[in-house]
Amino acid sequence: MTTVAGKPALGSIAARLERLPHSRWHIKVRFLIGAVTFFEAFDQLLAASALPVLMKEWNLSTGQATFAVTSASIGMLLGALAAGWLGDRIGRVRTVALGVAITGLSSLAVALSGGIEMFSLFRFVQGLGIGGVVPVAATYINEIARSDKRGRFVLLYEMIFPAGLAAATLLAVWVIPAFGWRAMFLIGALPVLIAVMLPRHVEESPRWLLSRGRTAEAEAAIARIEAEVARATSEELPGPAPSVNPVDEPKGTLMDLFRGRYLRRTSVLAGLWFAAYYVNHGISTWLPSLYTKEFGLDLTTALVFTLLSNVTGLLGTFVMAMLIDRTGRRPALIGAFVGTALSLGVLALAGATSGGQVALFASCTTFFLYAINAGLYLYSPELYPTFNRAKGAAFGGLWNRFGVILGPVAVGAIIGAGGGLALVFAQLAVMGAVGAVIAWFAVETKGRTLEELNA
Numbered sequence: 001m002t003t004v005a006g007k008p009a010l011g012s013i014a015a016r017l018e019r020l021p022h023s024r025w026h027i028k029v030r031f032l033i034g035a036v037t038f039f040e041a042f043d044q045l046l047a048a049s050a051l052p053v054l055m056k057e058w059n060l061s062t063g064q065a066t067f068a069v070t071s072a073s074i075g076m077l078l079g080a081l082a083a084g085w086l087g088d089r090i091g092r093v094r095t096v097a098l099g100v101a102i103t104g105l106s107s108l109a110v111a112l113s114g115g116i117e118m119f120s121l122f123r124f125v126q127g128l129g130i131g132g133v134v135p136v137a138a139t140y141i142n143e144i145a146r147s148d149k150r151g152r153f154v155l156l157y158e159m160i161f162p163a164g165l166a167a168a169t170l171l172a173v174w175v176i177p178a179f180g181w182r183a184m185f186l187i188g189a190l191p192v193l194i195a196v197m198l199p200r201h202v203e204e205s206p207r208w209l210l211s212r213g214r215t216a217e218a219e220a221a222i223a224r225i226e227a228e229v230a231r232a233t234s235e236e237l238p239g240p241a242p243s244v245n246p247v248d249e250p251k252g253t254l255m256d257l258f259r260g261r262y263l264r265r266t267s268v269l270a271g272l273w274f275a276a277y278y279v280n281h282g283i284s285t286w287l288p289s290l291y292t293k294e295f296g297l298d299l300t301t302a303l304v305f306t307l308l309s310n311v312t313g314l315l316g317t318f319v320m321a322m323l324i325d326r327t328g329r330r331p332a333l334i335g336a337f338v339g340t341a342l343s344l345g346v347l348a349l350a351g352a353t354s355g356g357q358v359a360l361f362a363s364c365t366t367f368f369l370y371a372i373n374a375g376l377y378l379y380s381p382e383l384y385p386t387f388n389r390a391k392g393a394a395f396g397g398l399w400n401r402f403g404v405i406l407g408p409v410a411v412g413a414i415i416g417a418g419g420g421l422a423l424v425f426a427q428l429a430v431m432g433a434v435g436a437v438i439a440w441f442a443v444e445t446k447g448r449t450l451e452e453l454n455a
Contacts, residue, residue: 043130152322166307347429
């Protein structure tokens with residue numbers, strides 16, 4: 001076995017992961033981590049589904065409603081920063097489990113809130129968990145995937161996220177009218193059970209263990225994975241191919257994301273995340289309320305229209321999963337941003353005159369937006385070395401939280417000032433076009449191992 005400085009090289013562990021055929025082990029891990037991501041998405045959209053009811057029940061102004069929605073987003077911003085550091089410090093699996101526990105317990109506290117102040121406080125705490133889990137979970141899935149099929153493997157996993165968003169809206173259609181908004185947040189507390197199970201059933205990333213100098217644990221983890229894959233396939237595993245071996249594994253700091261070639265990668269990534277989530281949450285947060293307030297639709301119809309957008313988003317993620325290993329990351333992201341800008345631009349020019357019209361074009365928009373978001377969760381961890389991978393992915397998550405906060409605030413400000421819906425969708429279309437320009441400068445990562453990309 002190749003060694004560096006008296007220990008097995010990272011490339012050796014990477015090569016052993018790269019040669020593993022797809023098996024029940026991959027499905028099990030993707031399912032367990034996917035269950036985490038599903039509930040994080042579910043919890044993320046709960047406030048938007050509950051907002052029309054809360055505005056009536058607590059007589060909220062537009063400003064109070066905006067604060068209730070963005071409190072979780074501020075928590076997600078800080079959670080992304082903390083989780084990036086923790087993911088590289090204590091491990092991917094432990095960080096994900098901790099974030100899931102915070103999310104679930106906070107959802108229970110939200111359900112017991114008696115006013116908008118406590119609601120917003122506990123949504124902030126819940127946001128800490130949500131913001132930390134998703135980028136670190138995506139980092140883990142990237143690190144166990146083969147380079148030749150990494151795009152499809154990761155994005156099929158990422159389909160769980162829009163599925164969670166769709167499930168939140170679907171359940172809201174039935175649960176909120178029948179049992180009230182608090183019942184939705186009680187359901188959102190279920191991830192606490194997953195937090196207990198995760199460390200027992202999912203191996204820590206061997207790539208991360210080795211990058212921390214925990215060589216024996218990395219060898220033991222990859223050996224257990226190999227044994228499980230061999231049992232699942234009933235075949236002898238192929239020998240590992242030669243791989244790129246880093247000379248050494250430094251500890252890594254946040255400032256490394258802004259040095260040398262990583263400055264361009266980090267700058268482009270920040271812009272892509274911001275543009276995508278500014279548009280995404282500018283639409284998704286306000287859609288149920290727009291349908292009820294602007295077009296006079298009943299709550300059930302509004303939630304059904306919102307569900308339609310989430311379903312098309314799920315379809316967009318699937319299409320991206322099927323194409324991204326063929327087209328490459330850069331062309332796929334450019335195309336999806338252009339589709340976003342065109343869908344919103346047409347809606348703005350049409351004047352957004354009816355709920356059905358908005359539902360149609362908003363659903364076209366989410367088809368492209370969800371594809372972008374899933375693509376970025378694949379792309380972000382690819383750009384950084386193992387010792388800084390969670391920080392890099394989480395830093396992208398930090399910028400998406402800026403978008404998550406400012407998108408709904410901008411839309412709320414336009415509505416509060418009496419601006420028309422055409423203006424709302426026009427400014428979102430412009431941001432989609434900006435995203436397409438930024439994507440033009442992205443580094444292509446298709447078909448290369450994580451070690452090759454960062455050698």
